[in-house]
């Protein structure tokens with residue numbers, strides 16, 4: 001595990017520009033020689049913070065002259081953005097990395113790995129030892145180091161089997177000035193803070209992403225305004241615990257540093273925005289001030305994701321969550337009375353080490369009372385380097401699987417009942433494009449973050465004319481990024497089906 005005290009090396013803004021220029025020279029030569037731009041492919045694992053980091057990496061690659069490739073096999077650069085939160089993501093990453101070995105010929109594709117797993121020595125060493133065709137590795141949140149990694153790799157003999165390890169490198173400067181490439185321009189992810197101070201006993205994040213660091217209020221607002229000017233209707237503010245935004249600034253003497261509630265209100269006032277979302281809210285830090293802002297500001301989403309993890313006070317103590325079930329349920333009551341119809345979703349872990357039948361029943365009781373609209377349910381996954389991993393006993397796996405099944409069945413009933421309430425109603429939907437399952441159906445999300453599939457015609461891919469001047473926007477038809485009215489005809493556990501209501 002790398003520590004906060006490990007010596008870091010820094011890329012200045014000037015060096016960042018210099019390395020961009022070196023790589024750009026290389027891409028210009030490539031285009032001159034082949035007639036085509038070199039291509040990139042990024043595979044992202046894990047949370048929306050990783051999605052955001054990949055958007056920055058893509059933006060920087062585009063700036064240097066690369067264009068998106070259709071697949072890893074068809075690309076000149078393949079990047080993996082890794083996640084260390086669950087064993088499942090580790091295993092999938094190694095599987096994908098292994099599958100590149102047969103297609104790597106004469107140093108193509110160039111392969112880079114970054115993200116949370118590369119903050120842990122165990123994974124860094126595993127990549128260097130077992131997958132020595134990886135060209136370079138970087139840590140988490142290090143988009144500013146990417147041009148340096150590429151310039152070093154392109155200048156080296158890539159047929160030699162050695163991985164350039166840049167995991168100790170960081171970039172100086174705020175992300176606001178970085179280019180960003182969004183797959184969905186009508187949705188913008190905006191990081192408000194990185195790291196976490198909470199040290200939940202099962203979680204690796206504070207060890208990989210470091211302590212809380214809030215970005216400047218002005219830069220967050222500027223980035224959000226710019227995103228809306230470029231066509232974003234939906235902004236997601238990101239942090240491991242958004243409710244503690246500004247605490248680190250206040251500790252460092254900025255006594256008037258704004259709270260998250262103030263920031264959220266300010267963003268919600270940006271003209272042209274349809275909804276502002278935020279992720280994730282730690283229940284111990286959800287303030288009355290924030291609930292009041294949620295009550296007053298209609299552009300703040302009618303949804304909150306509030307991870308419960310367990311309904312047992314004994315387990316919550318062992319998880320180091322620093323709230324109890326009574327506090328949590330009190331928040332649920334306050335939120336439901338502050339915003340009529342607000343959806344509340346949660347995370348639940350089943351099989352935390354030492355969980356008894358009584359603890360599990362306590363979780364079910366809190367679920368009954370809270371009536372979550374949806375839940376992400378997880379089997380406990382031990383993470384090396386966390387206290388809980390030392391308490392793990394595999395012998396309980398069968399019991400835990402049965403509990404998991406019961407919990408999922410109950411939550412499915414609640415999710416279905418929540419969605420059924422919308423049958424026969426007309427709801428507003430922000431259009432994302434074609435449904436993943438069926439290219440004759442469109443899909444999008446409601447203000448309260450429900451997935452809606454509906455019939456209709458998608459006529460073009462709307463983006464900002466300044467950013468994408470070649471896009472054709474067809475008026476009076478449905479475009480990605482439109483907000484449309486949909487009549488909900490039927491509800492399922494995970495989504496709603498409906499039909500488009502025409503304006504005329």
Ligand code: SF4
Nearest residue numbers: 196198199200203205
């Ligand atoms: S709040 Fe807990 S679960 Fe969330 S990132 Fe921090 S330590 Fe991990």
